[in-house]
Amino acid sequence: MTSPEKTSPDPASPEATSPKATPPETTPPENARRVACVGAGVIGGGWVAHFLARGYDVTAWDPAPDAALKLRRLVDAAWPALTSLGLAEGASPDRLTVTGTLEQAVAKAEFVQESAPEKLDLKRDLLTRLDAATPPGVVIASSTSGYPMTDMQTTAADPSRLVVGHPFNPPYLIPLVEVVGGEHTDPAAVAWAARFYEAAGKSVITMDNEVPGFIANRLQEALWREALHMVANGEATVRDIDLSITEGPGLRWAVMGPMLTFALAGGEGGMAHMLDHFGPSLKSPWTRLEAPELDRELYDAVVAGCDEAADGRSIADLVAERDKGVIDVLRATGRLGREGEAR
Missing domain, CATH: 1.10.1040.10 (N-(1-d-carboxylethyl)-l-norvaline Dehydrogenase; domain 2)
Structure with a gap:
């Protein structure tokens, strides 16, 4: 992953430590239909398959040169299981678009799911880039397996919309998602994410406090x-x-x-x-x-x-x-x- 193009605020500055107010939500979570998945490995690809099966339009981006091919293979492999579970009306692998850049993936997203490898610096930089590129007010969730959001949101200009949405592998099959914010996350963003996941067919635990590794x-x-x-x-x-x-x-x-x-x-x-x-x-x-x-x-x-x-x-x-x-x-x-x- 490359470093964010914009200049990130000093983590010790008031700009970085004081959360910005999340703009009024323009799309109720139950009505959101456009999802961006950033990171398309086993977890990110599993999220893509799940959202496609639930009838969402999905844009995906991953820096790997063969990401698109591997992602479509993963979706194809998961589709029989998803079909057995029952597809939502209009669900189709054809509703997936793999983009050439992160910015293209999130340009029209109503929700963003980040699923990069478990490296804190990479997660922090990527969430900063996502915050810069994603339309204002759109919630951005991380699939991190254990990092507290407080540790990952330190350089984002607007940390108030960053939440953890921790799935269990494979995300297209296991219902659980654990949702929790960081110190600078707006509680409204946590509530929005929980409602969105529930609308997307997930069983949600909304945690009141951060703990490494979650529950x-x-x-x-x-x-x-x-x-x-x-x-x-x-x-x-x-x-x-x-x-x-x-x-x-x-x-x-x-x-x-x-x-x-x-x-x-x-x-x-x-x-x-x-x-x-x-x-x-x-x-x-x-x-x-x-x-x-x-x-x-x-x-x-x-x-x-x-x-x-x-x-x-x-x-x-x-x-x-x-x-x-x-x-x-x-x-x-x-x-x-x-x-x-x-x-």
Whole structure:
């Protein structure tokens, strides 16, 4: 990514630290139909596929020379799953336009989704460029996996319209989006983004406070770190770990989250009885939340274990299998609307 053409304000200056008032919204979030996706890798491309399936006109830009070809391949690969979920009226891959510049992508956008790689300086510079190029008042959301918006909005002229819209991979299939602003984000921009995502068929968590990694990634990361410890110590294989979730708590988590699941463990006494009964086990050495050293031995063991678990299936085969499985779970648990879209 190149540096922004305009001169960015000094982060310590009043111009940078005092948020500008967001202009009155010209388009209600439910009526917005033109979306720009900046960054077209796995996450950005997944967003493109989702918005196309929901009937939006999408413009996309990515600096990679082969971005357009890869993006259209990704959309084509996702379309069968999206068709199974149920397409919105007028939905079509033909409503995608891949532009030659960032400025062209956002020129007429009513919402912008940024999905650049997880590098803070790159995110900061890109959001500054997007702020300069996007029409006033249009909300700009970042797909960041963990950076607080406060750390990314420091050089934007108008940080008030910058929010986090953190999806789960693949964005075209997993309903969750976590929305949160930074210190200089206008609460109205957060509310607008949440309403927009809901109108676009997403399940939205609007967070009141920033926390690195947000909610879902922090929970997922704790499980991931313990899994690495167990592989590193020879306590479990990759296959053992995956089966322990897919054949165990994962089936319950597909219906309700870990808190309500634990509450049911208390029987008629609910969570209170569960805590009374199992609370002392919190002192037991059942988990290690310090991350293990990701040395070559652990790296190789995890990679080899995944190759073994794939059992000759290609990545494309596994993606198709995963997509069908998630759709089946959504269907089986009543989380599909009348037209088949995830609620």
